[in-house]
Amino acid sequence: MSEQMYSNSKLSVAILGAGAWGASLANLATANGHQVRVWSRQGSQTIQAVLKDAQIVLSAISMIGVRDVASQVQSFTLSPETIFVTATKGLDPQTTCTPSQIWQTVFPNHAVVVLSGPNLSKEIQMELPAATVVASNIPTAAEIVQLVFSSGRFRVYTNPDPLGVELGGTLKNVIAIAAGVCDGLQLGTNAKAALVTRGLTEMVRIGNNWGAKTETFYGLSGLGDLLATCNSPLSRNYQVGYQLAGGKSLTETLANLQGTAEGVNTCQVLMQRAKQQNIPVPITEQVYRLLQGEITPRQALDELMLRDIKPEYNY
Ligand SMILES: NC(=O)c1ccc[n+]([C@@H]2O[C@H](COP(=O)([O-])OP(=O)(O)OC[C@H]3O[C@@H](n4cnc5c(N)ncnc54)[C@H](O)[C@@H]3O)[C@@H](O)[C@H]2O)c1
Numbered sequence: 219m220s221e222q223m224y225s226n227s228k229l230s231v232a233i234l235g236a237g238a239w240g241a242s243l244a245n246l247a248t249a250n251g252h253q254v255r256v257w258s259r260q261g262s263q264t265i266q267a268v269l270k271d272a273q274i275v276l277s278a279i280s281m282i283g284v285r286d287v288a289s290q291v292q293s294f295t296l297s298p299e300t301i302f303v304t305a306t307k308g309l310d311p312q313t314t315c316t317p318s319q320i321w322q323t324v325f326p327n328h329a330v331v332v333l334s335g336p337n338l339s340k341e342i343q344m345e346l347p348a349a350t351v352v353a354s355n356i357p358t359a360a361e362i363v364q365l366v367f368s369s370g371r372f373r374v375y376t377n378p379d380p381l382g383v384e385l386g387g388t389l390k391n392v393i394a395i396a397a398g399v400c401d402g403l404q405l406g407t408n409a410k411a412a413l414v415t416r417g418l419t420e421m422v423r424i425g426n427n428w429g430a431k432t433e434t435f436y437g438l439s440g441l442g443d444l445l446a447t448c449n450s451p452l453s454r455n456y457q458v459g460y461q462l463a464g465g466k467s468l469t470e471t472l473a474n475l476q477g478t479a480e481g482v483n484t485c486q487v488l489m490q491r492a493k494q495q496n497i498p499v500p501i502t503e504q505v506y507r508l509l510q511g512e513i514t515p516r517q518a519l520d521e522l523m524l525r526d527i528k529p530e531y532n533y
Pocket residue numbers: 235236237238239240258259260278279280281282283284286287305306307308337338339340476477478480
């Protein structure tokens with residue numbers, strides 16, 4: 219497959235998941251003239267009909283459904299050229315795998331592309347400008363997906379570090395919960411800047427342990443997404459933290475939330491992995507204890523502020 223071959227052609231795109239993000243991505247590809255079919259478990263079309271002749275299969279399924287949907291897709295015949303794109307930001311509770319690792323395991327002979335960036339779907343639905351990243355070990359696959367989604371209102375960059383791009387989008391959700399707590403407790407701009415910066419350090423540390431590149435975390439899919447999510451009430455993860463700080467229980471908060479706040483599950487999986495690998499994750503640990511109901515938001519703050527003093531970096 220070559221990028222040139224695809225540059226002017228209109229592709230057949232199957233979008234799996236018709237939630238906030240799947241619908242936004244479907245609109246972007248449709249606006250570029252591609253033939254887009256959308257599948258959701260509540261919809262009328264069968265997954266088989268949506269997958270028929272698909273050149274691109276994009277999953278915007280919540281993490282909880284990825285493994286099951288990938289195995290459903292496996293039972294249908296696809297062209298070996300079909301490119302899989304994953305836009306899910308989460309970690310598999312059973313294996314701690316990322317969504318792209320799941321898709322790649324199920325489809326070892328296909329190109330898999332990660333799409334991730336500072337992309338609050340409500341803003342994209344309002345046709346406000348945004349940028350994102352498509353990352354793959356197969357550069358031509360990322361370039362083809364770049365062409366499918368790029369427009370005057372959606373600027374798409376390619377990147378050769380799919381793991382780093384995927385982890386940036388996933389790990390920032392936990393920090394966004396903490397940022398919501400920070401704003402909910404009205405701790406001020408200094409505290410927020412400290413939290414987000416040390417959150418990024420924590421993301422880099424986890425990412426490095428996983429095998430991702432440090433620089434990726436300073437790009438759109440890392441710092442960019444961290445800034446968007448930690449500073450916007452449109453973020454569901456931020457809202458979770460904000461409401462917990464206001465005294466609501468997690469159950470109450472999640473019951474009133476529109477869509478998926480992946481950071482809640484990611485935090486559990488991350489703690490499991492951090493313990494196994496002995497990675498220091500102080501912010502994630504306090505978010506975890508808060509979500510478990512073990513501590514109050516104020517206690518979480520005290521725990522973070524009163525940790526042993528130390529150098530900023532271990533050069
Ligand atoms: N909304 C955003 O702004 C945004 C932006 C970028 C990335 N994301 C990521 O995209 C993913 C989806 O987010 P969303 O906002 O669209 O969530 P959503 O809750 O609006 O939609 C989730 C979709 O997944 C489907 N789904 C859930 N469990 C399933 C299962 N077991 N089997 C089959 N389908 C299942 C739902 O039916 C729905 O179509 C998340 O990982 C999220 O982090 C969201």
